[in-house]
Amino acid sequence: MRLHNTETGALEELEPRRPGHVDIYVCGPTVYGPPHLGHARTVVSFDMIRRWLRRRNDVTFVSNYTDVDDKIIARARQEERTPEEVARTYEAVWLDTMRRLRVLDPDKTPRATEAIDRMVSMIAEIIARGHAYESGGDVYFDVSSFPTYGRLSHQGLDDLRVGARVEPGEHKRNPEDFALWKAAKPDEPSWDSPWGPGRPGWHIECSVMSTDEFGMGFDIHGGGSDLVFPHHENEIAQAEAATGTRPFVRHWLHSGMVNLAGEKMAKSTGNVVMLSDLLASHSAEAIRLLVAQTHYRHQLEFTEELVEECERAVDRLATFRDRLAAVLDVDPAAVTGPVLDPGAGSGLEVEPEAVAVDALVLAMDDDFGTPGAVAALFDMVKRANAELDTGRTDAALAWAAALAVFDEVLAVVPPVSDGNTDALVDGLVVLLLDIRQRARESRDFELADRVRSGLGELGIIVEDSAQGTRWRRGRRQAAGR
RNA sequence: GGCGGCGUAGCCGAGUGGCUCAGGCAGAGGUCUGCAAAACCUUGUACGGCGGUUCGAUUCCGCCCGCCGCCUCCA
Incomplete structure (x- = not known):
């Protein structure tokens, strides 16, 4: 199958370093508040990507929690709680919300605060190799020492210099350098290090936690497109500078942003849809269908009306599922049961309808074309309904099996009430x-x-x-x- | 200013150098039905503008217009 790589800007053949195994790391949330629609877009997109990959591969999916951060500390002060309490609270909210969205749990969810010692080691290694320097208790990555810096975001050092800036209190040699370690400030959580007490910069944690799990050169690293620069650019610099080897990652996947009624969703303007609100009035399946209908790399247009339309479309799937159940005289729940897992006992272990599944494979193998997969699904529903209308039921079992395959990948068929x-x-x-x-x-x-x-x-x-x-x-x- | 993307029928949104058609939702007409619902059938001069390449471009190239994202914490 082919997939788009941000680094090369091209579609590439997926070639896992171990055939049949795919290791994928997706940047998780900073747990300082409840998740919003933008999170859902990214997480659901990667959930579908993962669900597709695991049909043919043994997939290990890792997604972290960033539980030490300025925003968490600020929130903790505001709520008069410890940063750890804040982080654990929103971690639980995150997990619960994602489960409601029918997102599969990651195989592992490392926490930044549990990887501090390895971050310190990596930073020390980067310094030892001459790519970082200590300055006033801070440690900065020396961007000028890393010639390929900017290769992910396709920018040269000169371009980056324009946007770079120095915060008050920082001790950078050059504005485009970035912090690996920040000296402790009063009343902030801190850890001991060779450079004195402090806490890690944001970017180092993902270099550490991903390579902790997978080592260098793992298959896929994903995240929202807003993380391309500087976060992922810096992850590459850190990991490759620390080890002296490359590449850090084989394929970079980035999902597009969400637009609300034509405008960027931004917390600063209050233009945000919280998932708790959205899930109070809409089904997970409708939200997932909305996500699936736009290619993962494109901006997603969101309005209430669009989700409502998806609710109707999703109802159509449920009606079809119930109709098949009636024809087959089985419990509706069995229709979208785990047919992919022989021995699971759904009673429907048969060949799925080939026409629909072929179209699904074609779409998904081309850079995870979920819009094409959705089209293939509804195309089958229409054909099947037409046949059922004429009383022909001989293919019902094959349709049911195909529907289960679609649901295994997209999870857009509402569960039986x-x-x-x-x-x-x-x-x-x-x-x-x-x-x-x-x-x-x-x-x-x-x-x-x-x-x-x-x-x-x-x-x-x-x-x-x-x-x-x-x-x-x-x-x-x-x-x- | 730099990097990247987008502009497709009422709306959302795939896709393709010519072939019958993406798909969803909405609208109109119809079939079925006591009525309704569900389902199906029929129905829409779609490809931002101007040039160019080509036998032929919505699809390739150039320019222009418009929109958006990133470049700063951000999914």
């Missing part, structure tokens, strides 16, 4: 529908419609068909609103 398990509600609805059926048979449509609209107001959707009357809970009620 567990709201239907209330035996009392179940019984009452069945009773009402039985009465309604008798009314229909005696052509008392006024009463029949009264029952249907009354149930509708309670969030229960009644649908008559040639095969009899079906009912289900509407999305809003199923979401517990």
Whole structure:
């Protein structure tokens, strides 16, 4: 398969250093506050990338928590708590939110504060190799000593000098140098080091934690495109300067930013959508579909209307899933069950429909083309529905298996509502529908419609068909609103 | 100023040097139905502007216009 590499700016063949194994590191959050839509965009994009890679590879996915940082310290002061308490709180919020978005847990989630000793070692190594210097208790990376600096962001040193600046209290030789270690300030967390007490700069942690896990030259490093410079540029400089070897990373993957109604989402202007708000009124699947419909490298346009549209599209998938379940006479949950895992006992271990899966493979193998995958999915739904309308059900099992494959990669099919398990509600609805059926048979449509609209107001959707009357809970009620 | 990206039908958004068509949502008409819903069918002069290359460009090249991101903590 091909994937885009930020460093070369070109599509490249994915060639893992160990065939069949892919090691991927994605920069995680600084845990100083609750996650917002921008986080979701990046995390969901990489979740789909990971889900695709693991169909053919043994994938190890690592994503860190940055738990020492200016913003965490500031937040801790504000809330009169310790930085550690703040970090642990938002770490838990992050994990919970990502799970609600059906994002798979990383295989490992290293914390910056647990890697300080290795950061100190790496910094010492960088100094020893002549790429960094100590100055007033700080340690700075000497950018001029690293000739390929700027190769990820495609900028020369002269270009970078223009934007570079020196904060008050810094002791840089050159403005484009960056901090590896910051001397301790009063009332801030600090650790001992050969240069005195202090704390690490932001960039060093990812060089350390990724190579701790994978060593130099691992397969994929990812993150939002806003991290290309300076964060990832600096990670390369640190890791390669410390080891004297290259490359640090084989493929750099970066996801695009989110636009809110045409404007950049920015905390400074209050133009932010918090995920807790978004998830209160929208399903994870709709949010994931919205993300999947735009290629991961492009800017994502976001409005409330667009998520609403995705809700309707996602409902269509649920309806299709339920229809297949009815035809196959199985529990709807089994339809999108783990067919990829033989022996999981879903009862649906069959060949997925080849047409749809071929289209999925074609799309995803070309730089993780989730928009094409979504198109392939809905294309199958339309064809399958058309056949089912004519009473042809022989391919139902293959469709179900294909649907499960799609859901394994994209996770956009809403789960079967567990709201239907209330035996009392179940019984009452069945009773009402039985009465309604008798009314229909005696052509008392006024009463029949009264029952249907009354149930509708309670969030229960009644649908008559040639095969009899079906009912289900509407999305809003199923979401517990 | 530097680096990068985008401009595709009402909206979002793939894609391609010529071939029937991305896909979703919305709109219109229809089939089915007691009605509705669901589903399906039909329906849209789409490719920012101007040049160039070409037998032929939305797709390649140049210029222009417009929009956006990064260059500072940021997913």
